[in-house]
Amino acid sequence: MAKKDGIFISQDKYVEEILKKFGFTKVKTASTSMETQKPMLKDEDGEEVDAYMYRSMIGSLMYLTFSRPNIMFVVCACARYQVNPKVSHLHVVKGIFRYLKGQPKLGLWYPxxxxxxxxxxxxxxxxxxxxxxxxxxxxxxxxxxxxxxxxxxxxxxxxxxxxxxxxxxxxxxxxxxxxxxxxxxxxxxxxxxxxxxxxxxxxxxxxxxxxxxxxxxxxxxxxxxxxxxxxxxxxxxxxxHTDKNVADLLTKAFDVSRFQYLIVSIGMVNL
Structure with a gap:
């Protein structure tokens, strides 16, 4: 989207499409894309889920990372479990969609x-x-x-x-x-x-x-x-200082305040 003082890049229409495709149009929203207290594990004894659906969800989210660096870490983490996904892995993926439901128009601003x-x-x-x-x-x-x-x-x-x-x-x-x-x-x-x-x-x-x-x-x-x-x-x-290193956003999960700070610092806005 071109404006007088810059360009705004957002995939909000695509977000609406994938939320509708996977049935997340009427879910509760999440404040962050990944919970900090629950690291992803192999979970060998966990209940298996439909691998085709899981991979389809991951593929859709991968395409979205072209304008959403704030979800890139968690999407890449979930992508490592595509061979044999479990319920615990699907729970994390669903959390990404709940976050997108609450922030559908977030994008990159280029002044x-x-x-x-x-x-x-x-x-x-x-x-x-x-x-x-x-x-x-x-x-x-x-x-x-x-x-x-x-x-x-x-x-x-x-x-x-x-x-x-x-x-x-x-x-x-x-x-x-x-x-x-x-x-x-x-x-x-x-x-x-x-x-x-x-x-x-x-x-x-x-x-x-x-x-x-x-x-x-x-x-x-x-x-x-x-x-x-x-x-x-x-x-x-x-x-x-570690607190000022915006690349932190691409390496791990954070609580709400830190997550929001990094999103703003990296140049993402809602327009």
């Missing part, structure tokens, strides 16, 4: 006016995946206050520490930043030395200090190119 600088945020949830104890990477990139890219994915290796999990997440964010930098060069914008905000000071020390870096041989060599990017001033790692 027309400056600032127009490239910044990024990175975070991880150490050993957050209950199935295999792998960590979750979260990252997002902004042009000014405009969210242009985001990710939530399970890391491919089991991290030995919080610092290692944060380091792998920072690598992923760095790669995305470099891609955006190259794309913007085609339009005449040079955003070298891009700030990447992270709330783990040890990770910054490893990236900046060769002495610390030499003690991380257990991390795959391909992860170490982030230090070269820092030395070439393609990026700069900046410490940020």
């Amino acid at each position: 027309k006016y400056p600032p127009f600088d490239l910044v990024a945020y990175t975070d991880s949830d150490y050993a957050g995946a209950s199935l295999d104890r792998k960590s979750t990477t979260g990252g997002c990139q902004f042009l000014g206050c405009r969210l242009i890219s985001w990710e939530c994915k399970k890391q491919i290796v089991v991290a030995n520490s919080t610092t290692e999990a944060e380091y792998v997440a920072a690598l992923s964010c760095c790669g995305q930043v470099l891609w955006i930098q190259n794309q913007l060069l085609d339009y005449g914008y040079n955003f070298m030395h891009t700030k990447i905000f992270i709330d783990n000071n040890n990770t910054i020390c490893i990236i900046k200090n060769p002495i610390f870096h030499s003690k991380t041989n257990h991390i795959e060599i391909r992860h170490h190119f982030i230090r070269d990017c820092n030395e070439k001033k393609l990026i700069q790692m900046v410490k940020i």
